[in-house]
Amino acid sequence: MAAVVRRNSSSSSSDRRPEPNLLARVSNSQIVAKGKQVSSDAAFVAKKLLRSTGKAAWIAGTTFLILAVPLIIEMDREAQYNDLELQQQSLLGVGAPPQK
Amino acid sequence: MAGQAPPGVLGQAAAQSDSKIDEVKKKVDYLDLPTPIPYEEIHRESLMSLKPEFFEGLRFDFSKGLNQNFSLSHSVLMGPMELPSQGGETFKTPIANYEFGANYADPKLMLVGRVLTDGRLNARVKWDITDDIGLRANAQLTSEPHMSHCIAHIDYKRKNWRSQFQFGNGALLGMTYIQTVTPNLALGGEVFWAGVPRKSGVGYAARYETDKMVATGQVASTGMVALSYVQKISQKVLLATEFMYNYLSRDATASVGYDYQLRQARVRGKIDSNGCVSAFLEERLNPGLIFLLSAEMDHKKKDYKFGFGLTVG
Numbered sequence: 098m099a100a101v102v103r104r105n106s107s108s109s110s111s112d113r114r115p116e117p118n119l120l121a122r123v124s125n126s127q128i129v130a131k132g133k134q135v136s137s138d139a140a141f142v143a144k145k146l147l148r149s150t151g152k153a154a155w156i157a158g159t160t161f162l163i164l165a166v167p168l169i170i171e172m173d174r175e176a177q178y179n180d181l182e183l184q185q186q187s188l189l190g191v192g193a194p195p196q197k
Numbered sequence: 198m199a200g201q202a203p204p205g206v207l208g209q210a211a212a213q214s215d216s217k218i219d220e221v222k223k224k225v226d227y228l229d230l231p232t233p234i235p236y237e238e239i240h241r242e243s244l245m246s247l248k249p250e251f252f253e254g255l256r257f258d259f260s261k262g263l264n265q266n267f268s269l270s271h272s273v274l275m276g277p278m279e280l281p282s283q284g285g286e287t288f289k290t291p292i293a294n295y296e297f298g299a300n301y302a303d304p305k306l307m308l309v310g311r312v313l314t315d316g317r318l319n320a321r322v323k324w325d326i327t328d329d330i331g332l333r334a335n336a337q338l339t340s341e342p343h344m345s346h347c348i349a350h351i352d353y354k355r356k357n358w359r360s361q362f363q364f365g366n367g368a369l370l371g372m373t374y375i376q377t378v379t380p381n382l383a384l385g386g387e388v389f390w391a392g393v394p395r396k397s398g399v400g401y402a403a404r405y406e407t408d409k410m411v412a413t414g415q416v417a418s419t420g421m422v423a424l425s426y427v428q429k430i431s432q433k434v435l436l437a438t439e440f441m442y443n444y445l446s447r448d449a450t451a452s453v454g455y456d457y458q459l460r461q462a463r464v465r466g467k468i469d470s471n472g473c474v475s476a477f478l479e480e481r482l483n484p485g486l487i488f489l490l491s492a493e494m495d496h497k498k499k500d501y502k503f504g505f506g507l508t509v510g
Contacts, residue, residue, distance in 0.1 A: 156496055163476045163492050164466040168457060171478070175459045 230357035233383040236373035237361075239404045242411045243425035246437040246456030249465050249477040251491045253277055256506035260298075270298035276504065316340035329354050368392025381406055387417070420445030433458045472497040485510055 123129060234241065254276015262268040274296070277289035294313055301308040307323040318338045325331045331354070336347035348365030358376040363369070368391065375385030383404045390397040400417030411427045422442040429435055435456040442449040454467035466476040475493040482488050489506040 159494060159496075160468065160474045163474050163494060164468065167476060167478050167490070168455075168464050168466065171457070171459055171462045171464050171480075174461060178460060 227379075228357075230377040230380060232354060232357060233359055233375045233377045233385070233404070235352065235359060235361065236375045236385045236387060236402065239375075239383075239385070239402050239413050239415065240423065240425050240439075242427040242435065243413070243437045243439050246427065246435050246465055247439055247452055247454045247467050249491075251475060251477065251493050251502065252504040252506065253491070253493075253502040254504050256489070256504065258506070258508045258510075260300075260510040262510075266301055266303050268300045268302070270296075270300065270510075272296040272298070363389075367394075375402070471495070 252274070254274065256272065256274045256276075258270065258272045260268055260270035273294070275293040276291065278292045279287045279289055281287050294315065296311055296313050298309065298311045300310075305325050307321075309319075309321040311317075311319040316339060318336075320334075320336045320338075322332070322334045324333075331352040332349070333352065334347065334349040336345075338345045346366050348363060348369065350361055350363045352359065352361045354360075358374065360374040361372065363371040363373075369389070370391075371387065371389035373385060373387040375383055377383045383406075385402045385404075387400040387402075388398075396419075398418040400415065400419075400421075402413065402415040404411070404413045406412075409429050411425075411429075413423075413425050415421070415423045420443040422444060423439070425437065425439040427435055427437045436454075437456065438451070438453045440449070440451045450470050452467055452469035454465065457464045461481050463479045464476070465478075466474075468474050473493065473495045475491075477492075478490040480488040480490075487508040489504070489508065491502075491504040491506070493500075493502040495501070
């Protein structure tokens with residue numbers, strides 16, 4: 098890219114006549130063509146990558162939503178129940194030691 | 198809690214030593230092995246945790262006991278039903294079904310009848326004639342011709358083996374046999390012959406069971422190979438894997454699942470190699486009131502099925 102810019106600026110400073118010709122030559126040059134191809138390839142790959150990561154994220158997210166979320170909620174509830182029971186037992190436990 | 202712990206530990210230790218003594222005794226006496234579980238139930242644990250009854254739409258089940266032995270059940274199911282069509286694709290049509298059932302349960306005799314509004318009738322009998330001989334029969338009658346079938350099983354059980362004869366319509370004859378070989382291992386085999394699609398086959402099965410795990414394997418000449426492994430992490434948690442392979446059609450599926458039994462709920466989840474994720478939640482809201490949530494997602498086919506339901510009674 099830098100080479101293209103330099104060539105452009107040098108052509109504008111030297112003379113005007115062959116400018117369109119030079120511009121055409123520059124835009125038709127191999128480097129520009131290659132650059133174009135590389136950038137379009139990069140865009141294509143990026144797009145594909147983005148799409149596939151998006152899809153993977155969607156699958157992972159929905160799978161998590163179905164497999165893990167209910168389990169986490171239920172385990173949390175269970176833990177709450179256990180806490181409550183423990184609390185009640187410790188409250189009652191003040192008078193309970195004779196149980197031993 | 199702290200006060201209760203020591204007796205629990207002691208009890209456990211006692212139970213452990215008891216089981217150890219038992220084990221030693223069993224290892225000595227190979228003639229006194231436990232009775233194996235029936236041949237068709239060898240995958241029981243993995244089936245229980247990997248294959249709950251998934252449904253789509255709404256379901257409502259209500260059952261009421263009239264007296265000690267007799268109970269009636271009503272069930273409503275509404276939702277899309279898959280109909281296979283030409284071209285391999287399935288499309289869904291909404292249906293609504295009401296099912297009326299009557300059950301009679303007695304320690305020796307169990308009768309179950311079910312009638313659906315679309316004319317299907319299902320009847321089951323389970324009768325323990327003596328302690329060793331049992332009879333089971335299952336009949337399904339539909340209004341469509343050639344879709345009704347019935348099958349009867351006679352179970353015979355001895356100290357360390359079980360065998361079963363089965364016969365059904367379409368000249369179906371079968372026999373299974375399962376024998377405990379060591380205290381942990383049971384081996385079995387089956388033979389069947391069907392007259393109408395003119396098929397016959399044999400199958401073998403093995404089941405290895407300890408307190409911590411259950412491993413089963415089954416091979417049949419129909420091409421089916423089924424292996425399953427269930428690990429009991431604790432009393433409440435089971436992890437199960439299953440591998441199914443058909444060597445005639447060469448398709449294989451593997452699935453992994455969990456089964457959590459909590460005080461208020463039971464959660465079962467499963468993922469398989471076809472990209473199908475499913476979960477089944479049973480939440481006990483009140484005694485006798487269970488809320489069901491069923492989810493099934495097939496990423497490959499883009500098929501999503503969700504259902505909710507209520508079981509009363």
